[in-house]
Amino acid sequence: MKKINIIETALRDAHQSQFATRMTTDQMLPILETMDQAGYYALEAWGGATFDVCLRHLDENPWDRLRTIRKYVKNTKLQMLMRGQNILGYTHYSDDVVEAFIGRSIDNGMDIIRLFDALNDLRNLETSFKAIKKYGGHAQGAICYTISPFHTVEYFAKIAVDLESMGADSICIKDMAGILTPKIAADLVVAIKEQTNLPINMHTHATSGTGAMTYLDAVQIGADMIDTAISPLSDGTSQPPTETMHIVLSEMNFDTGLDGDKLVKIASYFKGVRKTFQSAKIFDDKVYQVNPLILQYQVPGGMLSNLIAQLKEVGAENRLDDVLAEVERVRSEVGYPPLVTPMSQIVGAQAVVNILSGSRNTIIPNEMQDYVRGYYGRPAAPINPEFAAKILQGEKPITQRPADLLEPRLPSARKEIEHLHPSDESVISYAMFPEITKAYLERHQVTSEYGWANAGALG
Incomplete structure (x- = not known):
């Protein structure tokens, strides 16, 4: 067995x-x-x-x-x-x-x-x-x-x-x-x-x-x-x-x-x-329904629930089907990336902007621009030349591993929040999510065995 x-x-x-x-x-x-x-x-x-x-x-x-x-x-x-x-x-x-x-x-x-x-x-x-x-x-x-x-x-x-x-x-x-x-x-x-x-x-x-x-x-x-x-x-x-x-x-x-x-x-x-x-109305019936059209649109569960939430916030939940169809179009233009974080957010944001603005690809979020410039890595397929040209404007996308361009971050991260006496973990968290980590630290200035206010050097 x-x-x-x-x-x-x-x-x-x-x-x-x-x-x-x-x-x-x-x-x-x-x-x-x-x-x-x-x-x-x-x-x-x-x-x-x-x-x-x-x-x-x-x-x-x-x-x-x-x-x-x-x-x-x-x-x-x-x-x-x-x-x-x-x-x-x-x-x-x-x-x-x-x-x-x-x-x-x-x-x-x-x-x-x-x-x-x-x-x-x-x-x-x-x-x-x-x-x-x-x-x-x-x-x-x-x-x-x-x-x-x-x-x-x-x-x-x-x-x-x-x-x-x-x-x-x-x-x-x-x-x-x-x-x-x-x-x-x-x-x-x-x-x-x-x-x-x-x-x-x-x-x-x-x-x-x-x-x-x-x-x-x-x-x-x-x-x-x-x-x-x-x-x-x-x-x-x-x-x-x-x-x-x-x-x-x-x-x-x-x-x-x-x-x-x-x-x-x-x-x-x-x-x-x-x-x-x-x-609490956090649960939406749409995320529980079977949707065979997903085989066409390829939208992951987490992305779908977030798209629904975003559209609800602006009173545009009736545009969900339009956004899903636009996701498919955007994805084909940018080299068919798998729709998983962060590409699901990048493609999804472009699709939402295109539908709600009523004009395709006239507004291009910064994350999409960075993707086209190669800062997320190498796509499996070529990006549509016209779409890429809007962003690159004659520049060449990078070809090396994107992280090779990054300097070590932890020393500067620790210095930026040293007045909060950060623990090792809070420094790591701040390096990833600076604004929300700093806000958390300011709300929770306590000292405990694992407290966010503990001092300590990164090993």
């Missing part, structure tokens, strides 16, 4: 996809010990948008969240999602910040770091891989799946080979938009298994309705791990339900290692959490 490892996403991707990452640490606490006893291979509990949202919206210390989860989850691996040189932000950071962030994350209890680059430009993962190996973590190299004339099975398999040579301990096929179909999933697993010796973790979303089918075909052909979400936080823009996948895989003679009774308790708890978000 083959073991299929299950990674539960309730503490990170599930609520990021459905509730704009608004679950608090206090809402997680009562169920953590039960989750630890349920037999999961890992709990995805940190990374992605959680760090930003903790500081920006929840008035929480994200490092404290990690320590708290580790305190109650004693037996199950903790996993996080990291954006390579972007860390958990939306731009490239210097190598010293990347290494320090990874070191502190592993020191505070993180086991598995899933690394991806939004453009599949592996130069942007080099520093992260080295740091994870240095500090003794598990480096999972993620391939960002997308569909275009340039993104073939052979293209993705070559990335897997390169990730293995960089030191990856496992491979994740990361389908952030839920557009991976069962046949292509099986083809990818076969190709990667033939060319590497690494375990394969499948990650998809249920947005288009193909998620559970994709998992089943991938597992039957050789995938080793799948990401699922406990049922109250599953489906729609989230992952397929944990309980359903457990039952079906068990009937097919796979061993998930999960305790069905514990899953019932976990589901019961998160039903209450979901009701809280529904009452």
Whole structure:
């Protein structure tokens, strides 16, 4: 009986996809010990948008969240999602910040770091891989799946080979938009298994309705791990339900290692959490609906929920379909980037501006301009020459690894907030998110064992 490892996403991707990452640490606490006893291979509990949202919206210390989860989850691996040189932000950071962030994350209890680059430009993962190996973590190299004339099975398999040579301990096929179909999933697993010796973790979303089918075909052909979400936080823009996948895989003679009774308790708890978000009107029915058009638009769950929220803020939610169609057009013009952070935000912002302004590409946000100039990395396909010319105006885009242009940041970051007596962690946070970290520090001038007001030198 083959073991299929299950990674539960309730503490990170599930609520990021459905509730704009608004679950608090206090809402997680009562169920953590039960989750630890349920037999999961890992709990995805940190990374992605959680760090930003903790500081920006929840008035929480994200490092404290990690320590708290580790305190109650004693037996199950903790996993996080990291954006390579972007860390958990939306731009490239210097190598010293990347290494320090990874070191502190592993020191505070993180086991598995899933690394991806939004453009599949592996130069942007080099520093992260080295740091994870240095500090003794598990480096999972993620391939960002997308569909275009340039993104073939052979293209993705070559990335897997390169990730293995960089030191990856496992491979994740990361389908952030839920557009991976069962046949292509099986083809990818076969190709990667033939060319590497690494375990394969499948990650998809249920947005288009193909998620559970994709998992089943991938597992039957050789995938080793799948990401699922406990049922109250599953489906729609989230992952397929944990309980359903457990039952079906068990009937097919796979061993998930999960305790069905514990899953019932976990589901019961998160039903209450979901009701809280529904009452607060954070939950939108659109993120729970199956939308086969996602196979065309390729919009990930988190991006969809954020687009809905942005349009609501300006009273333009009726323009969602127009924006989704515009996302597809913009993406084709800028080299078919996978729609994952930060490219999902960059392409999404351009699409929203184009639709709401009534004029295409007359207003180009700074982040899109930096992308065209090469500051995010190398796209898989050429950018439309007319679009590029508007930005470059005769300049040449950079060709080196973008982070090679960055000076070490931590010394200057510490100096800028030295009057707040920052801890090592607060310096790292400030280097990534200066405004919201400084505001947090000013609100929380307390001293404790891990307090943000502690002094200390970065090692």
